Amino acid sequence: MNKKMRFPPELINAIAEGKTEMLSGLLKTGDGIIRQLDESEDRQWREALNLSIRLGNEDAMDVLLQGIKFDFRQIHEALLVAVDTNQPRVVKRLLDRLDQEKGNKMDVRSFSQAIFDHSIDNSQFAPGVTPLTLACQKDLYEIVTMLSQKGHIIPWPHKISCACLECRNGRQYDLLKFSLSRINTYRGIASRAYLSVTSDDAMLTAFSLSRELCKLSKKEPEFKPQYLSLEQLCQEFAVELLGMCRNQSEVTTILNSCGDESQDALDEQAFEEGIPNLSRLRLAVTYNQKQFVAHPICQQVLSSIWCGNLGGWRGSRTAWKLLVSMGIFLTMPFLCLIYWLAPKSKAGKILKIPVIKFLLHSASYLWFLIALLGESIIMELYRDKFASREQNILHNSFHMVWVVGFFWYECKEVWIEGMRSYLLDWWNCLDMMVLSMYLASFALRVLIMLKGYFLCHDDNSTKECAYFTQTGREDWHQEDPQMIAEVLFAVTSMLSFTRLAYILPAHESLGTLQISIGKMIDDMMRFMFILMIIGTAFLCGINNIYVPYVISPQLGRFNETFRFLFWTMFGVVNQEYVDMPDYVLAEFVGRILYGIFTLVIVIVLLNMLIAMITNSFQKIEDDADVEWKFARSKLYLSYFREGLTMPVPFNIIPSPKAVFYTLSQLPYRQQVITALVQRYIESARREFEEAKRKDIGNRITELNKAVFRMHSDMKLVQQLLIQGSGSSDAVTKDGSSILGKYIIGAKNNFKGFNGREDTSSSLKVTVHHDEEEAKVDSHTNLTQQNQVDQSGAEASEQFSCQSCQKKTEGNFIRPVV
Ligand SMILES: [Zn+2]
Incomplete structure (x- = not known):
């Protein structure tokens, strides 16, 4: 009984026409023997199974599955077809079949190792496409959920430079297939469906994935456009997810947590009362998620924190804003004194509002630049003194008060943010450079003064004493410390002005x-x-x-x-x-x-x-709007930190520290993110249903199902005709009304089709259309056999009157008998 089954040539026709009995006859099912297949005919058997699925003919598929022993790879391909045509029921049935085949130990991984299998080379699916990745790419939420419940996962691709055995073998076996399967796997991972169904925090996963894809696009430039489009997809997904927020509490919860609970708890301590830590928003800034940050929801949150309880600030006129800024600029030392004396008072609290804090800091920087300019003028006034060793160190060291303040400020910043994130900002690197140059210049000048002082007190070194105190510039060495100090100071004072660019993003x-x-x-x-x-x-x-x-x-x-x-x-x-x-x-x-x-x-x-x-x-x-909002958000966020309220020269004076503030809202975060994902899936499903109606492939599958159903209905009518010849009149009417319904269904299915579809899909249509006509022909034969002569005429009458009634319904009408 182990004789192999040859491929019967009539099989394809039987499937195409939906003749289940003929099919069972050909396969001789029902005798309880499951047939082995001849391997040379493997492709034909696969095509037979795929065709039955593609046509939506579930009965034919059942007969095939019952009578024949398909192996794992054949069912795998059938599963792909079922996913491709979006038939969750068929997917479920095939998955059950796989379970039967392998018991409970189904090896999910073997799906992804299909690149070693030559038999899939003729398949229409690209290498590395598994049922799950295909469903993900097509955003079929139902099937993705089903597959992931069955234990399917998308294994994360290894690194590009990975040297493990599996990767080496894959590369050696077929380099193209290997790379294609990588990119196809990423297509699955980066899909909205996979992110929403499988990850705990879809938004965070989207963030990190988009960063990863961006890196990959640089590491594997062959697939740069593909990776970048996937990255774009992830960014858009996070933005869409954010758009699902319905109220302020959801927004606050989402933006203020970034998954890592212990990190959250730590972060919250560093913040002032009333200013949330916005850790997710900060993460988005770090990961360069420009669209996310520029989203109205984020921008609104940022602006509201920026202005604090100065509600009127946002709406006020530019002239008024300039006036207030001017006032703050002039009264800065006085305001700082108030804050130092009473940080908890009403005035002190106003100074803590980020926008005021920003103005205070900018004013302090402007004063610093004015001091620099002033010193340059003083140097000009005492030009002959500055040309010699007789210069007074106090004449051009007033700016050092600020420099010390800046230094202390940067130290605090490193303390609060951590060295890593501090160095990630290029401005901070510039700051460090400028500060170290100021300090070096000052140190050199102090060195000359000290040398002059100590060498002159030492009797042995009168010559050196004279060099450091009396000699004219023309006698100095080329590498004289004073010359170096002067050059350093000149360069640094120029660089100091570039820091002014830091405050520019505040203006559009x-x-x-x-x-x-x-x-x-x-x-x-x-x-x-x-x-x-x-x-x-x-x-x-x-x-x-x-x-x-x-x-x-x-x-x-x-x-x-x-x-x-x-x-x-x-x-x-x-x-x-x-x-x-x-x-x-x-x-x-x-x-x-x-x-x-x-x-x-x-x-x-x-x-x-x-x-x-x-x-x-x-x-x-x-992209000016997004770019500017992103830059402004960075500026805003840098002022939301607690502890750096005092502007620069005054921050050296120690003041009592503010108390810590903790808040726990941890379990709520998970609830909110789940709710957002759920909402997103719902809306995506609705959109998908809409798109499905427009998709020609799905329409044809649906139409095929309808035609098969019609077949069985017509058979019923035929039986009735044979049985009761007396009441033939009623039966004829019944039959024709069935036919009419089907025609209307078919008509509605293609309503508005010409107007919307492009030429690329029309090719596909013609291919299927031939099959379609063939079936209609066979159906006509059937009716001729039945000798229902008037049915055609009646049906067309019914069709014309019903179609005008139902014109408003765009949906496909499923004929129910
Ligand atoms: Zn590897």
Whole structure:
């Protein structure tokens, strides 16, 4: 009885026409023997099973499954077809079948190892696609839930550089399949359905996944567009999930927790009463989730905290805001005194409001810059003193009061935020650089003063005493500490003004400009690299031409040639430098090289730079709103921390610390996130149902089901006809009304189809359409056999009158008999 079953040629037709009895006959089911399959005909058997599923013919599928021993891989493919056509019932039945086959120990992992299987190469599904990933990609929530309840998971792909045995084998076996299966797995993981069904905190998972995908797009540039589109999907999912919030308490709970409970508890301690920690929002900022941060819900929360209980601030006029800022700028020391004396008083509490805090800090910084300018003027007044050793260290050290304050401020910031997140912000790195340069400059000047003092008290070193106290500038060493200190101070005072850019995001158009300038500087860096290569090449070439000719006064020495070429870029140079009338050959080559240099630098490179800058400016401008809101949110968040209220020079004075504040709302967070996901799934389902109605593939599957149902109905009618020839009139009417219903159903199914579908899907339609017509033909034969002559005419009559009645119903009408 182990004889293998050959593939009967009539099988496909029997399935296509839905003749279940013929099918059972062909497979000889019912004798209790399950047939083995001939392996050479594997593809045909698969197609038979797939066809029965694709047509939605569940009876045929049952017969096939009962009579034949399909192996694991064949059922796997059938499962894919069932998922592809979105038939949860069929999926369930196939899963049960798999369970029977393997007992309870179904190996879920073997689904993902399909890349070693050559028999799937002819399948319509890409490598690495498992039923679960396919269902996820198509966002079929019901099937995803079913599969994950059955224990299916999507195993996280290994790292790209992974050297484990499995990855090595996969790569060696088939590199393309391996990479495709990776990207297909990520498609499943990054889908909305998988995120919402399987993860505890879908939003956080979406955040970290989007970061991961962004990294992957850099590590595996072959699939960069795919990874980036998946990343976009994750970002959008988090934004949509946030959009499901219905009330303020949900919003607060979501934004204030980021999953890690112990971290939450710690974070909350560092915050002032009334200012939530917004840890999820901070995480979104860290993970660069621009759309999430710029979402109206987040922006509203941020703005409301920013203005605190100064409700009128947001709506007030710009003139009023400027006036208040001016007032704060002028009265800053006085306000700080109030805060220091009574931080808990009403005035003290107002100063703690982030917007006021921001104004206070900006005012303090402006005072610092004014002090710097003032010192520069003083230096000019005492110019001859500053030229010698006689300068008074107090004349230009007033700014050090601020520098010490800034230093203390940065230390506190590191203490509060932690070293890692502190260094992640580029502004902090700039701050550190500037501060260390100020401190170095000051330390050098103090060093000179101390050296002068101590060396002059020592009798042995009168010469050195004279050097550090009396000598004029012309006698100093090149590396004299005072000269270094002066240069450092000059550079640092310039850099100090750049810090002013930090407060620009508070204003919309200035903030956008600042972001653009940042991007342009980024472009400049890359441009500089190319410029450096080309510049060095020409510097070397032109210099080498002129080196042997000592008569050439301008060229022939590296720094002279460099200066000449540098200023050529800006057109302010005398072109006759290259001329050497006595030596024709050298002059000729020199002129040619110089001409090429001018062309390359001025025409090609400078224009490229301009194009790059325009491009990145346009990019920022296109997305200006989101970019600005993101930058502003960063600024806002940096002022929401507690403990840095006092502006800079006054923060050195110690003051009593505020009390800690804890709040526990931990279990509620889980409830809220679950509710959001649930809401999201519901709305996604509704949307999906809507889309399903428009999807031609689904319509055809539904239509097939209807046609099969009609078959059985017509058979019933035929039996009735044969049995009761007396009451044939009633039966005929009954039969024709059934037919009419079906036609209406079919008609409604394709209502508005021409108008909406694009050409790409119409190809698919024609393929299925042939089958469709074939079935209609067979059905016509059936009716002819029945000799129901008027039915066609009556049906068309009914169709015309019913279709006008039901025109308003766009839905598919399922004929029920
Ligand atoms: Zn591996």
